[in-house]
Amino acid sequence: xxxxxxxxxxxxxxxxxxxxxxxxxxxxxxxxxxxxxxxxxxxxxxxxxxxxxxxxxxxxxxxxxxxxxxxxxxxxxxxxxxxxxxxxxxxxxxxxxxxxxxxxxxxxxxxxxxxxxxxxxxxxxxxxxxxxxxxxxxxxxxxxxxxxxxxxxxxxxxxxxxxxxxxxxxxxxxxxxxxxxxxxxxxxxxxxxxxxxxxxxxxxxxxxxxxxxxxxxxxxxxxxxxxx
Numbered sequence: 001x002x003x004x005x006x007x008x009x010x011x012x013x014x015x016x017x018x019x020x021x022x023x024x025x026x027x028x029x030x031x032x033x034x035x036x037x038x039x040x041x042x043x044x045x046x047x048x049x050x051x052x053x054x055x056x057x058x059x060x061x062x063x064x065x066x067x068x069x070x071x072x073x074x075x076x077x078x079x080x081x082x083x084x085x086x087x088x089x090x091x092x093x094x095x096x097x098x099x100x101x102x103x104x105x106x107x108x109x110x111x112x113x114x115x116x117x118x119x120x121x122x123x124x125x126x127x128x129x130x131x132x133x134x135x136x137x138x139x140x141x142x143x144x145x146x147x148x149x150x151x152x153x154x155x156x157x158x159x160x161x162x163x164x165x166x167x168x169x170x171x172x173x174x175x176x177x178x179x180x181x182x183x184x185x186x187x188x189x190x191x192x193x194x195x196x197x198x199x200x201x202x203x204x205x206x207x208x209x210x211x212x213x214x215x216x217x218x219x220x221x222x223x224x225x226x227x228x
Contacts, residue, residue: 001049002030002038003132005139009042016040016050016062023060026052037065043131043139045070070137074178076103077226078158080151082186083107083115084215090115091126093216098130098140100223103179107145112188118145152197155181159206160198161218162190168207171225180226184219 004022018026026032034052041047046069050062079102084090097105109116123142131139158181159174183190183198190198199205208221 003047003135004038004040005043005128005132006040007042009040009046009048011046011048011064011067014064015053016048016064018060018062020058023055023058026060027055032060038062039135041131041137041139043128043137045072045137047137072103072138073101075176075180075226076101077176077222078102078104078106078179078181079184079219079222080106080108080155080158080181081184081219082110082113082148082215083118083145084187085114087115087118089214089216090118091123093219094123094126094142095130096220097223098127098136099134100220101136101227102140102223103138104141104143106143106151108148108151108183109145110148110186110194111191112186114186116145120144148194149197152183152194152201152203156201156203158182158198158201158203160190160195160203161185161206161208161222162195163212164189164192164195166195166205168205171206171208171222174204174206176226182219182222184215184222187215 032052036052037049039047039049048064049066051065052062054061107118127140127142160183162185208218213221
């Protein structure tokens, strides 16, 4: 069953009207007909099943037949990640992390970050598309970019992945707990001063194994580990 995303769902109404873009997709692309049923989510855990009842050139209207509230998995991580030089690879990360399960994504600008400007509007569209594709009901929040020091100084008790020499705990041996926060560095890794700052804020240095991952691959690996 196709899933649509719309932040505004009024459960006090008996009918739901799709916006122009969604209406065109329903009628022209999916070629839905009266009586067909689709789902809509507001991205905050609420979903409705809608029976299509009216088509015209401007909108599609449906009758709300069921309403459901979906709980959020508290193991889903908050990923604070440096943007990378290849924007297509970073967009791949956004898509796959949404499909696997992630609560929040914060782009952090580190000392070794090369790509410091991002298209937040495009990123949100990619996440929305991935949400619908994977049939999920909680949309990850994506924040505007923030400098690493500014971010880390207002956070504590998370995990930092890095490749520098020093004591690190395997991610397979940690208890991520509820609402875990992970720091993923840029292509050139976190600087030593950034690692030390994180440790002062009670972030635990962790290892993802003997192999060395790309930034976006490391973030996806973390998402998978949080599902266990």
